[in-house]
Amino acid sequence: xxxxxxxxxxVARDAHGDYRxxxxxxxxxxxxxxxxxxxxDALGTAPVAGSAPGTLTVAPLDPAERHYFLLEPAAGEAxxxxxxAVPFAGGVNFRDLGGYRTDxxxxxxxxxxFRSGHLSGLTDADKRGFTALDVRTVCDFRLAEERxxxxxxxxxTVEMHTIGIPPGIGDRHFFHRLFxxxxxxxxxxxxxxxxxxxxxxEAAPRYAALFDVLLAAPAGAVLMNxxxxxxRTGVGSALVLAxxxxxxxxxxxxxxxxxxxxxxAAEVPRVLEKYGVTHRGELGRALIMxxxxxxASYLEAALxxxxxxxxSIEDFLAHHYKLRAAERARLRDIYTD
Numbered sequence: 210x211x212x213x214x215x216x217x218x219x220v221a222r223d224a225h226g227d228y229r230x231x232x233x234x235x236x237x238x239x240x241x242x243x244x245x246x247x248x249x250d251a252l253g254t255a256p257v258a259g260s261a262p263g264t265l266t267v268a269p270l271d272p273a274e275r276h277y278f279l280l281e282p283a284a285g286e287a288x289x290x291x292x293x294a295v296p297f298a299g300g301v302n303f304r305d306l307g308g309y310r311t312d313x314x315x316x317x318x319x320x321x322x323f324r325s326g327h328l329s330g331l332t333d334a335d336k337r338g339f340t341a342l343d344v345r346t347v348c349d350f351r352l353a354e355e356r357x358x359x360x361x362x363x364x365x366t367v368e369m370h371t372i373g374i375p376p377g378i379g380d381r382h383f384f385h386r387l388f389x390x391x392x393x394x395x396x397x398x399x400x401x402x403x404x405x406x407x408x409x410x411e412a413a414p415r416y417a418a419l420f421d422v423l424l425a426a427p428a429g430a431v432l433m434n435x436x437x438x439x440x441r442t443g444v445g446s447a448l449v450l451a452x453x454x455x456x457x458x459x460x461x462x463x464x465x466x467x468x469x470x471x472x473x474a475a476e477v478p479r480v481l482e483k484y485g486v487t488h489r490g491e492l493g494r495a496l497i498m499x500x501x502x503x504x505a506s507y508l509e510a511a512l513x514x515x516x517x518x519x520x521s522i523e524d525f526l527a528h529h530y531k532l533r534a535a536e537r538a539r540l541r542d543i544y545t546d
Contacts, residue, residue, distance in 0.1 A: 211459040215308040215316075218290045220278065228267045228276060230290070235263075236282035244279040245270060249289055249307075249319045252279040275341060277319060291319050294470045297338060299330030302438035302471045306446060306463065311454035315545035321430055322544060324446045326438030326471065327351075328361040336364040345429030348419045350374045350441040352381050358483070359436060368427070372418045374441050378407045388486045388496055398499040401440075405511040408444045410518070413529045416445055420530045423449065426543045436483075437476065439467045439503060444511055451522045452532055452540055461508060468503035476501060 217235035222228055230243065240260040245267055246252045257267050269276060275295075281287040288308065295303045303326070307319030323344060331339065345367060349356065352373045377383025378400070387400055423431065433449075435441040443464050450460045480486075480497045488496060512522070519525040526532040532540070 211456070211462045213310045213456075213459050213462075214286065215288050215290060215310065216459060216462045218280065218288070220290050220292045221294075222269075222292070222296065223266070226269060226272050228269060228278075228292075230265045230267065230278060230280075231263065232280060233263045236280070236285050239282040239284040241283070242281040243267070244281070246277055246279075247271060247274045249277045249291070252277060252289065273337075273341075275320075275338075289316070289319060293466065295323070295338065295342070297328070297331060297335040299332045299335050300328045301326030301476070302467055303328070304438075304463075304466060304470060306450065309450065309455045309459050309463070311541065311545055312456060313454055313541070315454075315541060317450070317453060317455065317545050322449065323430055323432045324438055324442050325432060325434040326442070327355075327359040327436050328363065328434070329359040331361055331363075340364045343429040344432045346370070346422060346427045346431045348372055348422055348431065348433045348445075350415075350433070350435040350445065352376070354381060355436055355483075370418055370422055372415055374408070374412050374415050374435075376436060376441070378404050379411075384484045384500070388484050388488070391496055392492075394495050394499055397496055401499045401504075401507060402510045405440055405444060405507045406514040408441065409511045409515050409525070413525075416448060417530050419445055419449070420452070420532060423540060423544070424536065437467075437471055437500075439471055440507065443467065443508065447508060447511070448522075448526070452526055452530075452537055453545055454537070454541060457512070461505060464508045465503055465505060471501070471503065473498075473501040 214235040218232040220230055242256045243258040243261050243265055244252050244254050245257050246254050247270060258265050277289055277291045279289050290308060293304055297303050304324050305319060306322040306324060307317050309317045347367055348370045350372050375381045391397055433442050433445050447460050447464060477494060480500055481493055486493050515522050515525045
């Protein structure tokens with residue numbers, strides 16, 4: 210379990226558009242001062258609450274803008290928080306990687322690195338929200354066939370980097386063949402573990418383009434995405450967070466948030482069609498559930514493969530992406546405060 214207080218704070222908007230902040234006992238019994246602003250670097254404003262308990266509702270300064278909050282406990286570390294999940298009606302699993310503490314005491318910058326699944330249903334309101342995030346670079350891990358069926362017209366000027374990684378092992382038809390032959394979910398679950406291992410073995414060099422983009426320090430925010438935003442994006446996000454010095458337990462925390470923010474039930478029809486699953490009803494649903502679920506064992510399998518092959522994730526990053534001390538320091542200078 211992560212001890213970073215940021216992982217113990219939730220920020221979400223309610224049905225009225227107000228922000229609800231919950232931090233429970235993340236700061237012990239110390240009173241907490243809360244400040245709000247429309248930018249993470251503008252939080253020196255007058256507090257919206259001077260001695261708040263473990264929860265607080267805040268009316269937005271501007272309903273159309275994203276908000277950031279500074280929580281200042283009377284004793285302990287102050288932290289900046291925002292909505293972890295960006296609430297796009299037509300997007301899937303869109304999240305901010307900001308706020309996480311690194312091993313040198315810095316924190317990943319809010320609004321600089323995002324991760325998501327497909328964005329094929331973005332509404333006009335979603336597109337306005339996407340524009341406000343200032344996402345100017347997208348690293349898309351989907352294959353061309355996936356992008357064609359999950360097409361999204363992103364607003365603004367976005368530089369696309371297509372980093373095709375098959376949603377399976379070896380080729381894009383892996384799961385088609387598996388679902389055609391399986392009569393229960395056990396081989397599918399086993400295949401998911403094999404797949405994430407393949408992402409850090411056979412597919413590992415493909416993530417090099419992601420780090421090339423990040424080291425180039427593009428203006429605006431960078432988005433990593435795939436179809437579900439869970440496995441290919443989950444491994445990519447884990448590698449980025451590790452390169453920034455985020456501890457393993459926090460990386461696992463972020464990976465597991467897909468269990469909260471990926472709409473598994475709503476995605477069942479898309480996944481059945483995508484992989485040509487002929488079984489219908491409960492059997493068809495049971496077969497694809499390992500693809501829809503988020504299990505800690507998936508990321509654990511990937512990390513175990515890295516450690517088995519290289520001894521440490523630092524050596525893995527150095528081998529595949531030439532991320533040695535100087536390059537990792539540059540990444541931290543760009544993406545952490």
